[in-house]
Amino acid sequence: MTESVANVTEIHEGLDFSGYDDADYHDNYNFGIFSVKFSTDGRELVAASSDDSIYVYDLAANKLNVRIPAHRSDVNTVCFADEAGHVLYSGSDDHLCKVWDRRCLGTTGKESGVLPGHLEGVTFIDSRGDGKHFISNGKDQTIRLWDIRKMSSNIRGITMPRHVEWDYRWMEYPSHLRNRKHPNDQSLATYRGHRVLRTLIRCYFSPSYSTGQKYIYTGSADAHIYVYDLVTGALVAKLKFHDQIVRDCSWHPFSPMLGSSSWDGVIANWELSQTKGLHCP
Template identity: 25%
Template sequence: MLVSCSSDCTARIWYEELSAPESKGHAPGSKYIAGPVLSGHASGVLDVAFGEQWIVTSSRDKTLRVWRRSDLAYVHTYYGHSASVNACCLQDGIVASGAGDGSIHIWDVATGQPRTVIRGPHCGISSIILSGSLVFTGSSDKVIRIWDADEGVLLSVFQAHDQLVRDLSYDPERKLLISGGWDGVTRLWNIAPTLSAPRTLSPEMLLPAPEFLWEKCVHHGRVFGVCFNSTRVVSSCEDRVLMVANFGNYGLPTHLYT
């Protein structure tokens, strides 16, 4: 199953042909079948996240909406933010959402009850990843920040791009973070040295920045999305190009990818 979101205030379910419960029409030239539309937002839907039980959408209308995946029933709306909710992430029943006012909310997807509210930077959050007790955010000030999801404390901050950080992808097993920016660059970071550094009791003493490993710039425009696996990095861009890069071509330490 795929879920897409749109400026028309909706999200749409797409089923792979072999797994589709019933045919609702084919998108031209695709191998997916258009399924139900999730509606209810008052403005464009900016991001979507889903897992085995839930689908979550975030919108310019300052809210997030939750649906049950099994029957696509609407469950509730989360109203915690005071600006457009640009990004959301879902992990093990917990949502992390970031908004244009710099706020970061971590909340229970089933009940809508907030767990941690972080008053982040005085700039918009443009991307967010939740991984265990860590939250990674990218923002319009070209910076990536690492937060403690339980305490709401800033752990590390570093400049990652020359323009807005549009998307992030994280592998917790290998402690690798991929970032994509509006500067047209995709970068790879090793988070392990940061996480292994001793934490101090002083909030002013931040952990060291991650180790920069690799970058690729082949796009003639802003990077909108990034993802990766053990061998390749994929990024999408406004120039209508998907870049697929092989880790092995750049002399990176092989122990990081095995």
């Protein structure tokens, strides 16, 4: 447990993620957390880590509930499927999205299903909140839409061999791989145009209240924000203001505005106009 004093009125306490059987593990490993989400009721946190695992932390009891050995590589993203909090979605550098039902872990100890389709690592997942659908951003330069009712329970034969050594942190994605398809792709739709390079760029469904979740939007390594039509996959808007990578963006849940953060050090506020679309004042 670590403590840091932010100012004279606030004290921040670190959460201990080493509370499982192998207590010395983190002492001998460069441990990192890549993604964290609150449950809807605010009682739990779920975290994705560099030790190929998912962690669920009970905030009320101030203890680690469970560590799930989830993937064969870094887990870059994890989230709750819906308000109930029983089901989790995870994505990893092993190219796979997985579905976890915490009610079954005690008996099976394994994922409820696997969703193949990405050809490179998964950088982010956003749930639609209906317990059935989610989207994922991938280093294969795509966003994919998933329905967990199509998931597979058999992981054998799902992963594809790498045909080229490529590191997204400093290399451009090879052009001859852009249209390659996974033979076992189970995604409902694929969205292309944005670039996922250098960092774990995120993607989201647009808000229910103002848009009916009819759009998908994402930052991009080319300094733009991309907005796609959920159903048709068409590019609805390509927003330019930043000078460097847009890692993250957030559509306001009720008001017609969107915020974006970039490697150029700027946080931009975009306003939505009925006639002109999104623009940055």
